Amino acid sequence: MAACWLTVSLIGGDTVGAKGGSPSKAVTAEETKPPEPFGTDGTITLTDVGADLEDGEPCSGTGGYSDIDFGAQVNITDAVGTLVATSSLGLGEKTEAGCAFAFTVDEIYPGSKFYTVEVSHRGGLTQTETELRAGGLEFTLGD
Numbered sequence: 001m002a003a004c005w006l007t008v009s010l011i012g013g014d015t016v017g018a019k020g021g022s023p024s025k026a027v028t029a030e031e032t033k034p035p036e037p038f039g040t041d042g043t044i045t046l047t048d049v050g051a052d053l054e055d056g057e058p059c060s061g062t063g064g065y066s067d068i069d070f071g072a073q074v075n076i077t078d079a080v081g082t083l084v085a086t087s088s089l090g091l092g093e094k095t096e097a098g099c100a101f102a103f104t105v106d107e108i109y110p111g112s113k114f115y116t117v118e119v120s121h122r123g124g125l126t127q128t129e130t131e132l133r134a135g136g137l138e139f140t141l142g143d
Helices: 001-008 127-133
Strands: 039-045 073-077 083-088 092-095 098-108 115-119 124-128 139-140
Touching: 001 073, 073 098, 073 124, 098 115, 115 127, 115 139, 124 127
Parallel strands: 039 139
Antiparallel strands: 039 098, 073 083, 073 115, 083 098, 092 098, 115 124
């Protein structure tokens, strides 16, 4: 008799809970699938850098902004402060506004009330999931 019950259980037959409850509901792969991650992109611009350069020329942070340069870390944390994604700055390029560094961050998992984006150690800026999904974030450092 035990072998018969085991066979029915293994082939997906309905079972009744030990206390006589209702048949258990099968959980589908769709219900257990984690939410799809998303990405964002943006730029951080140093306004006090590159005055002597032509637009489009490479540039980098200097003086008090020397930490803002190619490869500087971009961190995204969730509402409870857990690091959820990282990336780094691309090459700096002189623009009319200063020295701009682009970044792209992938693999951000949805579901947090808000996210904080921080470049280097410069303090984070809070964004909603909708704002991150839209991309085109623009941050500025300098006077």
